Amino acid sequence: MINIKFPDGAERSYENGISPLEIAKSISEGLARKVIVTSVDGVVRDLSTPLVTDASIKLHTWDDAEGKSTFWHSSAHILAEAVEATFPGVKFWVGPAIDKGFYYDMDLGGKSISEEELLGLEKKMAELARKNNVFIRKEISKADAIAYFEEKGDEYKLDLLAGLPDGEITFYTQGEFTDLCRGPHIPQTGLVKAIKLTSIAGAYWKGDEKNKQLTRIYGVSFPSQKELDEHIQMLEEAKKRDHRKLGKELGIFTFDDDVGPGLPLWMPNGTIVIEELERLAKETEQAAGYKRVVTPHIAKESMYLTSGHLPYYQDSMYPPMELEGVKYYLKAMNCPHHHKIFSAESRSYKDLPLRLAEYGTCYRYEQSGELFGLMRVRCLHMNDAHIYCAKEDFAKEFRAVNDMYIKYFKIFGIEKYVMRLSLHDPAKLGQKYINEPELWQETEAMVREVLIESNIPFVEVQDEGAFYGPKIDVQIWSAIGREFTLATNQVDFAQGRRFNLQYTNKENHAETPLIIHRAPLGTHERFIGFLLEHYAGKFPLWLAPVQVKVLPISDKFNDYAESVNQQLLNAGIRSELDDRAEKIGKKIRDTELMKVPYMLIIGEKEQTENAVSVRRQGKGDAGMSSVSEILTNLTTEIRDRQSNS
RNA sequence: GCCGUUGUAGCUCAGUGGUAGAGCACUUCCUUGGUAAGGAAGAGGUCGUGAGUUCAAUUCUCAUCAACGGCUCCA
Numbered sequence: 001m002i003n004i005k006f007p008d009g010a011e012r013s014y015e016n017g018i019s020p021l022e023i024a025k026s027i028s029e030g031l032a033r034k035v036i037v038t039s040v041d042g043v044v045r046d047l048s049t050p051l052v053t054d055a056s057i058k059l060h061t062w063d064d065a066e067g068k069s070t071f072w073h074s075s076a077h078i079l080a081e082a083v084e085a086t087f088p089g090v091k092f093w094v095g096p097a098i099d100k101g102f103y104y105d106m107d108l109g110g111k112s113i114s115e116e117e118l119l120g121l122e123k124k125m126a127e128l129a130r131k132n133n134v135f136i137r138k139e140i141s142k143a144d145a146i147a148y149f150e151e152k153g154d155e156y157k158l159d160l161l162a163g164l165p166d167g168e169i170t171f172y173t174q175g176e177f178t179d180l181c182r183g184p185h186i187p188q189t190g191l192v193k194a195i196k197l198t199s200i201a202g203a204y205w206k207g208d209e210k211n212k213q214l215t216r217i218y219g220v221s222f223p224s225q226k227e228l229d230e231h232i233q234m235l236e237e238a239k240k241r242d243h244r245k246l247g248k249e250l251g252i253f254t255f256d257d258d259v260g261p262g263l264p265l266w267m268p269n270g271t272i273v274i275e276e277l278e279r280l281a282k283e284t285e286q287a288a289g290y291k292r293v294v295t296p297h298i299a300k301e302s303m304y305l306t307s308g309h310l311p312y313y314q315d316s317m318y319p320p321m322e323l324e325g326v327k328y329y330l331k332a333m334n335c336p337h338h339h340k341i342f343s344a345e346s347r348s349y350k351d352l353p354l355r356l357a358e359y360g361t362c363y364r365y366e367q368s369g370e371l372f373g374l375m376r377v378r379c380l381h382m383n384d385a386h387i388y389c390a391k392e393d394f395a396k397e398f399r400a401v402n403d404m405y406i407k408y409f410k411i412f413g414i415e416k417y418v419m420r421l422s423l424h425d426p427a428k429l430g431q432k433y434i435n436e437p438e439l440w441q442e443t444e445a446m447v448r449e450v451l452i453e454s455n456i457p458f459v460e461v462q463d464e465g466a467f468y469g470p471k472i473d474v475q476i477w478s479a480i481g482r483e484f485t486l487a488t489n490q491v492d493f494a495q496g497r498r499f500n501l502q503y504t505n506k507e508n509h510a511e512t513p514l515i516i517h518r519a520p521l522g523t524h525e526r527f528i529g530f531l532l533e534h535y536a537g538k539f540p541l542w543l544a545p546v547q548v549k550v551l552p553i554s555d556k557f558n559d560y561a562e563s564v565n566q567q568l569l570n571a572g573i574r575s576e577l578d579d580r581a582e583k584i585g586k587k588i589r590d591t592e593l594m595k596v597p598y599m600l601i602i603g604e605k606e607q608t609e610n611a612v613s614v615r616r617q618g619k620g621d622a623g624m625s626s627v628s629e630i631l632t633n634l635t636t637e638i639r640d641r642q643s644n645s
Numbered sequence: 646g647c648c649g650u651u652g653u654a655g656c657u658c659a660g661u662g663g664u665a666g667a668g669c670a671c672u673u674c675c676u677u678g679g680u681a682a683g684g685a686a687g688a689g690g691u692c693g694u695g696a697g698u699u700c701a702a703u704u705c706u707c708a709u710c711a712a713c714g715g716c717u718c719c720a
Contacts, residue, residue, distance in 0.1 A: 367647095372713095488720065583683060590682085619677095
């Protein structure tokens with residue numbers, strides 16, 4: 001007999017060799033039907049794994065992350081089975097579960113799959129799932145595994161095998177399909193009741209653009225049709241929030257073929273959001289002891305050679321223009337210009353920390369396929385600043401920057417993000433990263449310590465640092481689930497020396513400052529793209545392009561409405577009058593669709609009482625209010641940058 | 646940049662080997678209506694661009710540009 005411990009602390013004894021599936025059955029038939037996979041002492045295993053020692057187990061259903069990922073991974077195997085049945089001779093690479101489904105990478109020998117064929121595969125998968133084939137696990141020697149795939153002529157699996165130690169190799173077979181796989185899997189294919197193959201794409205083998213491109217099929221699957229329907233519904237909701245759609249509907253930005261890809265034109269409504277964000281940044285930075293500067297959009301090649309950016313960055317800079325034998329580049333970053341301002345005057349320790357801020361315009365020649373609405377563009381306005389400080393002040397300054405982030409995020413109600421400590425990769429010193437192993441370790445430790453001290457949750461990621469130092473990135477997700485860095489806070493121990501930046505310390509010696517690069521509001525482009533999705537287009541009052549719409553019920557009240565509108569304008573409120581000869585219902589509808597926060601409706605009653613009827617966007621009638629009262633309320637809400645309640 | 650898909654009016658989209666249509670938006674007129682669409686008339690497109698096939702191309706073929714879904718990359 002063995003003792004099995006459950007997550008709730010309960011313990012039961014079972015016969016030696018019992019499987020977790022049988023345990024599930026012993027608890028209830030319902031559970032046995034729902035259970036997908038199990039954890040044994042924290043390791044995810046097949047339900048058929050015999051248990052031969054005392055263990056803690058957790059039975060995972062669809063509701064657990066482990067359940068979902070196993071379910072999707074098994075779905076990927078079913079996809080492969082369908083593909084192999086449809087396109088004999090196909091070779092497979094890997095087919096993992098991902099966040100929202102699964103994919104399988106394959107080499108179809110140059111054949112491309114059409115939409116109809118994708119639908120055909122989906123049908124075939126459903127058919128295979130209905131067969132309810134069991135996933136059979138088999139341990140196999142490396143030699144036998146190699147022989148199997150040599151026979152099949154599958155160089156991809158052979159490549160995979162080359163990296164695996166003998167004795168840990170397993171095959172999984174369901175129906176006619178056998179795959180090299182570590183597992184675990186669902187017990188049988190019949191659990192998969194609903195399948196949607198979502199898209200088909202190219203993907204480089206091993207993620208390296210120098211390698212051959214494989215065909216990747218994405219899909220998602222569910223234990224019931226109802227859940228698939230809900231999933232599709234959710235995707236449609238997400239599309240409504242897409243900043244590209246909202247940006248067009250709300251007149252925020254546009255693109256034009258003659259201007260160029262990745263070069264957004266900010267329309268009047270978008271420009272208001274930009275200006276409000278800049279106002280917030282100016283106020284915040286002024287209070288935090290920053291000084292504002294303005295720098296040109298271009299500079300000579302020599303500066304980027306000095307900074308060291310050119311070799312790392314040239315591919316993503318617009319090509320240089322040459323004048324009288326001198327090359328000029330459009331700036332892709334503001335740092336070197338700011339460094340030149342630092343070195344324009346002799347600096348003493350008394351001048352430090354020196355914090356130079358600029359909403360800097362940068363141009364980056366991103367690859368055409370990388371462009372994505374406002375989130376990835378070629379012309380960007382960065383909420384940039386560089387802090388030059390002595391090493392002993394570093395922690396304090398770095399922490400102050402983090403505090404500024406938190407302050408901003410609170411204003412915008414940003415909660416769904418991940419702080420990522422981005423480190424270097426020692427293997428890439430001298431290539432992707434400045435070759436200063438000790439400085440890397442030292443600064444990485446400093447940053448980590450600041451994060452821990454400030455109690456900020458974060459994840460550490462290798463090989464994501466800037467070339468001149470480690471950084472903290474704030475990661476967010478777009479409506480359609482793509483990940484972006486919203487803001488960044490970087491340490492730079494390299495450029496100070498490259499630019500020969502110096503200050504005189506207390507002992508009258510020259511010293512090189514550490515530099516902090518920071519952009520808590522990222523760029524206008526990405527930040528506003530993010531905010532559009534975050535608010536679903538419903539900006540809080542202080543950010544809303546049009547804050548108030550004055551809606552007279554008929555022409556008879558136009559004069560009074562005009563005077564109300566003028567009083568709002570005089571108070572600095574962005575108000576507009578809708579004096580069209582339309583019915584009030586129509587005016588309200590149009591204003592609701594434009595997501596204007598406040599509507600002031602004016603008819604006979606309001607005119608007589610020198611009042612307005614207030615309607616909040618999305619919330620309906622909020623009753624009458626005197627003009628002076630609504631003026632005070634609006635002004636306060638704007639001044640305090642209140643969020644939507 | 647690579648793989649795949651798409652490209653018709655300001656927007657959302659029908660449609661066809663014989664030089665184009667709807668709804669919304671726009672203009673004018675009628676309507677003066679109390680919390681999400683009042684009515685009528687009108688204007689608006691060389692069907693992304695260039696070449697080819699054809700008696701004839703918006704429709705078929707190729708190239709190119711752009712957007713979209715991914716890969717790579719990134720604020």
